[in-house]
Amino acid sequence: MTLGLVTTTLALHAPSQIAAAMKIRASQRGFSVVISMLDENLPEACHAAVDNLLAQRVDGVLINVPLEEEEAERLAQRCHPLPTLFLDVGPQARVSSLVFDAFAGARLAVEHMLALGRRRIALLAGPQNAVSARLRHDGWLAALSQADLEPCAVAQGDWSAASGYQQCHALLASRPEAIIVANDQMALGVLRACAERGINVPEALSVIGYDDTADSAWYSPPLTTIRQNFRELGEQAVDGLVAGLTQPPGAGQRVLPVSLVERRTTA
Numbered sequence: 001m002t003l004g005l006v007t008t009t010l011a012l013h014a015p016s017q018i019a020a021a022m023k024i025r026a027s028q029r030g031f032s033v034v035i036s037m038l039d040e041n042l043p044e045a046c047h048a049a050v051d052n053l054l055a056q057r058v059d060g061v062l063i064n065v066p067l068e069e070e071e072a073e074r075l076a077q078r079c080h081p082l083p084t085l086f087l088d089v090g091p092q093a094r095v096s097s098l099v100f101d102a103f104a105g106a107r108l109a110v111e112h113m114l115a116l117g118r119r120r121i122a123l124l125a126g127p128q129n130a131v132s133a134r135l136r137h138d139g140w141l142a143a144l145s146q147a148d149l150e151p152c153a154v155a156q157g158d159w160s161a162a163s164g165y166q167q168c169h170a171l172l173a174s175r176p177e178a179i180i181v182a183n184d185q186m187a188l189g190v191l192r193a194c195a196e197r198g199i200n201v202p203e204a205l206s207v208i209g210y211d212d213t214a215d216s217a218w219y220s221p222p223l224t225t226i227r228q229n230f231r232e233l234g235e236q237a238v239d240g241l242v243a244g245l246t247q248p249p250g251a252g253q254r255v256l257p258v259s260l261v262e263r264r265t266t267a
């Protein structure tokens with residue numbers, strides 16, 4: 001039996017580690033995985049990728065592409081009666097989905113900075129056309145406002161280290177004591193920008209990422225981050241889809257927990 005995976009670009013660390021985790025679990029369960037990767041997250045491209053997998057007669061479809069509710073619902077209908085599982089949709093989408101708790105992740109990052117006594121907090125968000133980036137951003141603002149705070153600056157990157165580097169220079173103008181970053185790759189760029197400007201992390205500036213990708217413990221200094229357990233996501237996604245082969249999965253969102261991993265970029 002064969003599972004299809006439609007994924008956003010595998011040039012990014014998180015989606016490639018998620019795909020690897022799915023492949024490992026599928027092999028353990030005797031399934032193969034066919035991957036269709038999008039160069040750009042456009043709805044038409046996602047439809048074409050799904051059609052491509054259906055033409056290859058896959059038995060179920062995993063979709064790790066940020067999708068608005070309506071698009072996800074249209075794709076699920078297109079795949080019907082095959083089981084589909086979405087990994088990057090909002091809670092309102094009437095499809096079967098498995099996602100990490102973005103709100104809890106955002107709150108953990110803010111609370112960590114507040115506990116360290118940091119008050120001038122800047123935010124480096126992900127691309128706002130991605131559901132997960134918006135949820136993290138909204139979660140940060142909510143957690144800050146609970147503490148009667150507003151961010152001292154907000155910038156937006158595209159998930160890449162290069163964008164983190166560029167946007168960090170803009171954020172530093174507001175003299176933050178902390179920068180909360182929407183993913184580890186952008187945090188890598190932030191650390192480089194700080195090193196070049198002679199800003200000591202964590203003494204002068206605390207930095208936290210999001211993902212805990214496999215390389216994040218090897219950054220310099222090792223990165224404090226919010227851990228999304230991609231191995232667990234891969235296992236549960238494959239197991240959930242396989243269960244859907246015999247028993248159609250209901251529409252609904254399952255949420256996986258995230259956790260704070262304290263390393264050496266925050267103090």
Ligand code: IPT
Pocket residue numbers: 008012013014015064066087088130132159182183184210211
């Ligand atoms: C999300 C990652 O956190 C982020 O770093 C980026 O790689 C993004 O994917 C790409 O779409 S994780 C996703 C399951 C919400």
